[in-house]
Amino acid sequence: MAVPASVVTPPLVDQLDIVIPTIRNLDFLEQWRPFFQPYHLIIVQDGDPTKTIRVPEGFDYELYNRNDINRILGPKSSCISFKDSACRCFGFLVSKKKYIFTIDDDCFVAKDPSGQEINALAQHIHNLLSPSTPFFFNTLYDPYREGADFVRGYPFSLREGATTAISHGLWLNIPDYDAPTQLVKPRERNTRYVDAVLTIPKGTLFPMCGMNLGFHRELIGPAMYFGLMGDGQPIGRYDDMWAGWCTKVICDHLGLGVKTGLPYIWHSKASNPFVNLKKEYKGIYWQEDIIPFFQSVVLPKECTTPQKCYIELSKLVKQKLGPIDPYFEKLGDAMVTWIDAWDELNPSPDAAPAVKIESAPKPK
Numbered sequence: 609m610a611v612p613a614s615v616v617t618p619p620l621v622d623q624l625d626i627v628i629p630t631i632r633n634l635d636f637l638e639q640w641r642p643f644f645q646p647y648h649l650i651i652v653q654d655g656d657p658t659k660t661i662r663v664p665e666g667f668d669y670e671l672y673n674r675n676d677i678n679r680i681l682g683p684k685s686s687c688i689s690f691k692d693s694a695c696r697c698f699g700f701l702v703s704k705k706k707y708i709f710t711i712d713d714d715c716f717v718a719k720d721p722s723g724q725e726i727n728a729l730a731q732h733i734h735n736l737l738s739p740s741t742p743f744f745f746n747t748l749y750d751p752y753r754e755g756a757d758f759v760r761g762y763p764f765s766l767r768e769g770a771t772t773a774i775s776h777g778l779w780l781n782i783p784d785y786d787a788p789t790q791l792v793k794p795r796e797r798n799t800r801y802v803d804a805v806l807t808i809p810k811g812t813l814f815p816m817c818g819m820n821l822g823f824h825r826e827l828i829g830p831a832m833y834f835g836l837m838g839d840g841q842p843i844g845r846y847d848d849m850w851a852g853w854c855t856k857v858i859c860d861h862l863g864l865g866v867k868t869g870l871p872y873i874w875h876s877k878a879s880n881p882f883v884n885l886k887k888e889y890k891g892i893y894w895q896e897d898i899i900p901f902f903q904s905v906v907l908p909k910e911c912t913t914p915q916k917c918y919i920e921l922s923k924l925v926k927q928k929l930g931p932i933d934p935y936f937e938k939l940g941d942a943m944v945t946w947i948d949a950w951d952e953l954n955p956s957p958d959a960a961p962a963v964k965i966e967s968a969p970k971p972k
């Protein structure tokens with residue numbers, strides 16, 4: 609007998625948090641209510657902490673503003689950006705769940721070509737719970753998808769695939785273009801719905817956008833730091849790019865998979881290209897050196913956890929990118945602070961307690 613929809617437990621409902629960075633209101637949640645309501649939200653309020661962000665009724669959430677970040681992290685709060693969507697990584701830090709889905713507050717429910725509303729969260733969960741194929745490219749796309757498989761010539765020894773660590777979704781309407789592209793193509797809209805999920809091959813970097821992103825927090829969360837951006841920093845809007853480059857080289861090293869493609873969201877708001885250009889221009893120039901750096905990264909085999917990989921990467925960032933600009937020295941140090949904060953808030957089960965637990969008073 610079919611189980612009524614009302615009693616079907618949504619997938620990973622107790623193992624996944626939804627992280628939303630915001631400087632606006634959260635009315636967009638009304639459209640996502642059918643898909644998001646069963647899940648716990650972590651809202652990271654950026655900008656003025658005295659501003660009240662209204663959360664629609666009926667959602668289970670925790671909300672953190674800058675005062676909370678400073679209170680919880682103390683001096684380590686210096687690694688969390690202010691006045692940039694990079695602040696979202698604080699939500700990754702304080703979550704206690706196995707998976708994260710992060711979405712921007714100007715991203716709405718999109719429709720597939722049949723007119724069906726897309727449950728982006730469900731698709732990310734499917735992507736994360738099914739293997740990736742980073743070691744050998746399957747030309748029929750996702751072989752684990754209903755109605756597809758591995759094609760002739762695909763080694764059987766590789767068909768088990770790799771555990772998926774990241775699921776990178778895309779956007780209809782406003783594409784995530786950089787400022788120069790936005791300036792020359794102000795009216796371009798993405799209307800192309802490509803019904804595919806691809807594994808990004810091992811050894812290949814990609815420009816990770818943070819607006820519609822799922823990841824396995826336990827496997828790669830420590831590397832999902834969105835860097836030093838926004839207020840007081842020489843660069844902005846490279847938060848997700850930085851996290852994507854760091855996580856991809858670490859996923860490659862640890863044998864984890866990264867997927868891109870479905871699901872689509874409807875991205876509604878084009879940010880100001882002139883403001884974006886001011887934030888991005890150093891990144892556009894620096895990335896011509898940053899990319900070759902990440903392409904050259906080789907992590908030692910002793911780096912068996914994302915934390916160890918990340919600390920090793922921070923040393924290389926300072927050593928190899930520091931000569932470009934003192935910013936990278938600061939960023940390398942902030943990467944270490946991030947890991948310290950991660951380990952403080954997420955002590956591993958076999959680690960010594962983060963704080964000394966006073967021995968219980970002896971019975972009289």
Ligand SMILES: O=c1ccn([C@@H]2O[C@H](COP(=O)(O)OP(=O)(O)O[C@H]3O[C@@H](CO)[C@H](O)[C@H]3O)[C@@H](O)[C@H]2O)c(=O)[nH]1
Nearest residue numbers: 629630631632654691692693712713714818819845879
């Ligand atoms: O100072 C800020 C600015 C924004 N936010 C929140 O972050 C997301 C994204 O903001 P927005 O939609 O205005 O910017 P986009 O240009 O569309 O974002 C793309 O560029 C990346 C920026 O690095 C971002 O991840 C991409 O999606 C919204 O939720 C804002 O409310 C903020 O917290 N602080």
Ligand SMILES: [Mn+2]
Nearest residue numbers: 712714877879
């Ligand atoms: Mn946006």
